[in-house]
Amino acid sequence: MSANNKTEDYTVKGSEPVELDERKMKILTAIIQNYLESGEPVGSRTISKYTDLNLSSATIRNEMADLEEMGYILQPHTSAGRIPSDMGYRIYVDNMMKVKEEALKTKEAEVDDMKEFLIKKVDKVETLLQNMAKMLATNTNYATMISAPHMHKNKIKFIQLSQVEIHKLLCVMVLEGNIIKNKIIEVDDEINNETMLKLNILLNSSLNGLALDEINLGIISRMTNQAGEHTNIVRTVIDAVAEVIVAEEDVEIYTSGATNIFKYPELSDSDSASKLISTFEEKQLLSRLVVDDSERRDIQVYIGDETPVQSMKDCSVITASYELDDGVKGTIGIIGPKRMDYEKALSAITSVKEKLNSAFKKPEE
Amino acid sequence: MSANNKTEDYTVKGSEPVELDERKMKILTAIIQNYLESGEPVGSRTISKYTDLNLSSATIRNEMADLEEMGYILQPHTSAGRIPSDMGYRIYVDNMMKVKEEALKTKEAEVDDMKEFLIKKVDKVETLLQNMAKMLATNTNYATMISAPHMHKNKIKFIQLSQVEIHKLLCVMVLEGNIIKNKIIEVDDEINNETMLKLNILLNSSLNGLALDEINLGIISRMTNQAGEHTNIVRTVIDAVAEVIVAEEDVEIYTSGATNIFKYPELSDSDSASKLISTFEEKQLLSRLVVDDSERRDIQVYIGDETPVQSMKDCSVITASYELDDGVKGTIGIIGPKRMDYEKALSAITSVKEKLNSAFKKPEE
DNA sequence: TGTTAGCACTCCAAACAAATGAGTGCTAAT
DNA sequence: ATTAGCACTCATTTGTTTGGAGTGCTAACA
Numbered sequence: 001m002s003a004n005n006k007t008e009d010y011t012v013k014g015s016e017p018v019e020l021d022e023r024k025m026k027i028l029t030a031i032i033q034n035y036l037e038s039g040e041p042v043g044s045r046t047i048s049k050y051t052d053l054n055l056s057s058a059t060i061r062n063e064m065a066d067l068e069e070m071g072y073i074l075q076p077h078t079s080a081g082r083i084p085s086d087m088g089y090r091i092y093v094d095n096m097m098k099v100k101e102e103a104l105k106t107k108e109a110e111v112d113d114m115k116e117f118l119i120k121k122v123d124k125v126e127t128l129l130q131n132m133a134k135m136l137a138t139n140t141n142y143a144t145m146i147s148a149p150h151m152h153k154n155k156i157k158f159i160q161l162s163q164v165e166i167h168k169l170l171c172v173m174v175l176e177g178n179i180i181k182n183k184i185i186e187v188d189d190e191i192n193n194e195t196m197l198k199l200n201i202l203l204n205s206s207l208n209g210l211a212l213d214e215i216n217l218g219i220i221s222r223m224t225n226q227a228g229e230h231t232n233i234v235r236t237v238i239d240a241v242a243e244v245i246v247a248e249e250d251v252e253i254y255t256s257g258a259t260n261i262f263k264y265p266e267l268s269d270s271d272s273a274s275k276l277i278s279t280f281e282e283k284q285l286l287s288r289l290v291v292d293d294s295e296r297r298d299i300q301v302y303i304g305d306e307t308p309v310q311s312m313k314d315c316s317v318i319t320a321s322y323e324l325d326d327g328v329k330g331t332i333g334i335i336g337p338k339r340m341d342y343e344k345a346l347s348a349i350t351s352v353k354e355k356l357n358s359a360f361k362k363p364e365e
Numbered sequence: 366m367s368a369n370n371k372t373e374d375y376t377v378k379g380s381e382p383v384e385l386d387e388r389k390m391k392i393l394t395a396i397i398q399n400y401l402e403s404g405e406p407v408g409s410r411t412i413s414k415y416t417d418l419n420l421s422s423a424t425i426r427n428e429m430a431d432l433e434e435m436g437y438i439l440q441p442h443t444s445a446g447r448i449p450s451d452m453g454y455r456i457y458v459d460n461m462m463k464v465k466e467e468a469l470k471t472k473e474a475e476v477d478d479m480k481e482f483l484i485k486k487v488d489k490v491e492t493l494l495q496n497m498a499k500m501l502a503t504n505t506n507y508a509t510m511i512s513a514p515h516m517h518k519n520k521i522k523f524i525q526l527s528q529v530e531i532h533k534l535l536c537v538m539v540l541e542g543n544i545i546k547n548k549i550i551e552v553d554d555e556i557n558n559e560t561m562l563k564l565n566i567l568l569n570s571s572l573n574g575l576a577l578d579e580i581n582l583g584i585i586s587r588m589t590n591q592a593g594e595h596t597n598i599v600r601t602v603i604d605a606v607a608e609v610i611v612a613e614e615d616v617e618i619y620t621s622g623a624t625n626i627f628k629y630p631e632l633s634d635s636d637s638a639s640k641l642i643s644t645f646e647e648k649q650l651l652s653r654l655v656v657d658d659s660e661r662r663d664i665q666v667y668i669g670d671e672t673p674v675q676s677m678k679d680c681s682v683i684t685a686s687y688e689l690d691d692g693v694k695g696t697i698g699i700i701g702p703k704r705m706d707y708e709k710a711l712s713a714i715t716s717v718k719e720k721l722n723s724a725f726k727k728p729e730e
Numbered sequence: 731t732g733t734t735a736g737c738a739c740t741c742c743a744a745a746c747a748a749a750t751g752a753g754t755g756c757t758a759a760t
Numbered sequence: 761a762t763t764a765g766c767a768c769t770c771a772t773t774t775g776t777t778t779g780g781a782g783t784g785c786t787a788a789c790a
Contacts, residue, residue: 062733
């Protein structure tokens with residue numbers, strides 16, 4: 001269908017199923033950048049002046065007609081300017097990231113107005129992540145989320161049982177990264193001090209250093225054997241541990257800046273706003289953004305319909321994963337309008353990612 | 366200024382600085398009830414048909430003119446119907462509560478579609494409160510909040526120090542109501558098992574049964590004396606305990622149903638919605654709703670400007686306090702439009718209040 | 731052959747103008 | 761004291777007009 005396609009000599013990387021003139025690319029970029037700022041459809045005259053191409057508006061118009069036919073831009077209505085299509089954003093972002101990739105590698109993230117002290121000061125993981133999410137939201141003016149690292153690959157560092165009341169035991173687990181979990185366990189038997197000591201030794205010697213999902217039937221049966229007369233208590237405790245793991249299955253997610261969406265009129269109408277904000281309130285819906293497949297590329301940009309979360313189909317979503325320990329990962333997310341400042345957002349999320357990576361790094365490494 | 370005031374024989378309770386005809390009261394009530402449902406200004410004709418007073422619209426009009434002059438209702442503009450003023454709501458609510466008070470006392474709260482199992486099942490306070498807030502929001506279609514009981518009057522039930530790493534101790538505190546707090550403490554010294562045991566005995570014997578704000582200098586100095594060579598560790602631990610208390614100063618607050626406000630057009634415009642939802646996101650702003658003065662009446666209704674939270678001046682707010690133990694209180698709140706269904710809201714909040722009271726009651730009582 | 735000026739055309743948005751109708755206040759009669 | 765009746769007000773709705781931004785196309789130009 002395309003009329004003139006003498007452009008193969010420019011676009012090189014054969015991966016994308018598209019062929020774009022250098023000039024067309026420049027024009028598309030100009031349209032998008034303009035639209036990112038203004039949020040209004042942009043016309044040929046604007047581009048003609050805005051770019052250094054020195055082309056008349058008429059020429060631009062022709063090119064724009066082509067770009068529209070190819071699906072990169074679209075008109076809200078006849079005789080309006082053009083706005084980028086999802087496909088347009090996509091090629092823009094991909095292109096941008098190709099360029100930025102090296103730049104980001106060499107220079108360390110520059111968004112360093114994030115106060116370092118946050119990390120030092122805070123000893124609770126929850127607070128740290130909540131603060132980070134807030135900071136990221138404030139810096140970018142988008143909505144943000146950070147998922148707590150999912151635990152099932154995390155290792156038990158320390159486990160302790162203590163008697164709180166006559167039939168109530170407190171079980172405290174400390175995981176790698178100093179994440180603390182506790183649970184009250186009700187037991188039928190009465191337990192004396194000595195037994196308690198034995199139980200604790202048994203628990204620690206059997207479980208320490210194990211990742212949560214490494215606790216299998218073999219280990220369990222070995223433990224119950226060694227427990228002697230206290231088999232049922234050990235069983236109860238293991239059940240409790242299991243419950244902690246299960247509870248952690250639906251990961252905890254911290255969000256911030258949900259109300260930032262009101263800064264973007266295209267998302268502010270009562271209907272979309274309501275749906276979006278609900279998603280942030282019912283955090284579990286956000287779990288679809290959490291990386292589970294480790295194959296995926298490091299930083300991911302979803303534009304419009306690409307997003308895994310239904311309510312965000314008019315948004316763009318950027319996710320990145322941070323690492324706590326081998327295989328133990330969490331996700332950072334930025335949610336904004338499709339016309340988000342991708343460059344800024346990417347650099348901000350990269351910065352947070354690095355901050356979190358270093359925050360969780362064990363000092364001895 | 367009022368023309369005809371031969372009404373003193375009806376309104377009895379001399380406490381309110383108002384004098385309202387029985388008929389005027391009926392009309393006012395009719396206006397309000399109508400407005401609660403429709404959300405639209407209500408005219409004289411409507412009232413004439415709606416009530417059983419058998420009065421023509423003209424008569425109603427005269428009465429309405431009086432009511433407006435007295436400040437109970439107002440016109441959005443000339444030739445529109447009337448809507449209740451804050452003062453109108455106020456007298457309506459006060460009147461209603463006077464009637465309901467006894468009714469509520471005798472029959473137990475009827476909103477018992479709240480599943481009991483919630484309380485049994487859940488052992489974490491946070492989850493319980495979060496679920497309760499959610500349930501209340503779902504039932505009422507308003508936004509809700511529940512503050513965790515503030516701790517400074519709560520008693521320590523159990524305290525334990527354990528070694529997690531070479532220079533890291535874990536301090537776990539269990540408070541009355543099985544509320545668990547933990548904190549990682551960094552220490553300089555190395556500590557052997559025996560010392561640890563001694564420290565734990567010292568901590569428990571000194572602190573158990575004490576309310577957090579009963580830990581004064583006397584107790585602290587006695588403890589440090591008994592600590593012998595480990596004075597500085599004890600000091601560090603006490604600091605940690607203090608930090609837990611301080612951290613608890615700005616109470617934790619659980620919210621739900623913030624997006625319910627979009628169900629009420631008068632609150633849905635981008636501006637108010639944004640401000641309101643921000644308040645729910647920055648939960649600390651809600652702390653002004655939390656009861657601190659125990660003098661206050663049991664259930665409180667704030668209408669419009671009366672609310673202590675600035676961003677809610679176009680809303681009505683209902684708060685109630687629940688009790689965990691002597692003096693340890695938390696607050697439940699419902700936030701909705703001024704034209705909220707006060708009756709339903711009051712009965713719902715009462716029900717939750719009772720549920721929480723009984724959930725925290727110690728079984729032996 | 732690619733670029734540009736010019737022009738007719740489209741269509742949204744804002745501005746203005748009537749038409750509608752719900753609701754009032756007032757007056758005079760009951 | 762109550763009510764019917766009537767003139768009046770004013771937000772809302774609907775229709776009409778206008779302005780202008782932006783397009784597509786064609787014909788001229790380098």
